[in-house]
Amino acid sequence: MARPYGARQRAEKTVVRLKEVYEARCELEFETPYQLLVATILSAQSTDKTVNRVTPGLFARWPEPADLAAADPGEVEALIKPTGFFREKTKAIRGSAAALAERFGGRVPPRMDDLTELPGVGRKTANVVLGVAFGVPGFAVDTHVNRLCNRIRLTDSRDPVQIEKDLCEVISPEEWTGFSLRLILHGRRVCDAKRPLCDVCLLNDFCPSSTTRRANKRSKLGADAVAGGPKNKRRVRRAAV
Numbered sequence: 138m139a140r141p142y143g144a145r146q147r148a149e150k151t152v153v154r155l156k157e158v159y160e161a162r163c164e165l166e167f168e169t170p171y172q173l174l175v176a177t178i179l180s181a182q183s184t185d186k187t188v189n190r191v192t193p194g195l196f197a198r199w200p201e202p203a204d205l206a207a208a209d210p211g212e213v214e215a216l217i218k219p220t221g222f223f224r225e226k227t228k229a230i231r232g233s234a235a236a237l238a239e240r241f242g243g244r245v246p247p248r249m250d251d252l253t254e255l256p257g258v259g260r261k262t263a264n265v266v267l268g269v270a271f272g273v274p275g276f277a278v279d280t281h282v283n284r285l286c287n288r289i290r291l292t293d294s295r296d297p298v299q300i301e302k303d304l305c306e307v308i309s310p311e312e313w314t315g316f317s318l319r320l321i322l323h324g325r326r327v328c329d330a331k332r333p334l335c336d337v338c339l340l341n342d343f344c345p346s347s348t349t350r351r352a353n354k355r356s357k358l359g360a361d362a363v364a365g366g367p368k369n370k371r372r373v374r375r376a377a378v
């Protein structure tokens with residue numbers, strides 16, 4: 138599938154604009170690569186806030202991969218239940234923990250091929266861990282990144298692997314991790330799945346999906362919207378997840 142016309146230019150503009158207002162920040166709380174790996178697995182179909190509520194108890198009870206691998210599954214399920222899909226996630230985090238303990242001396246390997254062999258770990262999780270915990274460039278495609286890349290027409294694909302490939306072709310590796318993290322933040326705060334705030338979006342002068350009548354006029358309210366400025370605070374808060 139060909140990249141949409143002008144995708145490279147739009148991608149470059151988007152990288153620059155998002156840098157103006159967002160820090161490249163992962164909102165999951167963690168202290169070690171192992172904790173980030175587990176938190177990222179738990180974040181599927183959940184919110185970072187919910188994950189951050191359950192992980193302190195999880196890591197206090199089972200601090201190392203070997204501890205979690207040997208944990209009683211029922212006890213783990215009860216603890217992570219608020220994050221949803223708790224049976225599947227228990228299998229994934231215990232399976233990953235066992236693999237880390239058995240094959241990697243209890244450490245998280247900083248390589249895509251090794252990471253994606255762990256149970257419950259796909260390219261999205263691996264890219265988050267590589268980029269955030271190890272500083273190895275990785276473009277993680279979650280539901281927000283998928284939606285935004287399509288709305289801004291940086292890709293024509295809905296397949297996360299193809300989206301990663303398309304975006305990595307048009308932006309330089311040193312931008313991959315930060316760009317993905319900023320897209321996630323913009324998706325949460327402004328470009329909501331059901332109700333995108335195009336009027337206050339700082340990409341609305343070139344985004345092909347913008348619904349604002351002021352198209353071709355860059356929003357001056359973008360920074361306000363992100364920072365929770367007075368005019369837009371209520372709207373942005375309603376759209377935030």
Ligand code: SF4
Binds near residue numbers: 285327341347348
């Ligand atoms: S202009 Fe609208 S559709 Fe485009 S990125 Fe901004 S909020 Fe999303």
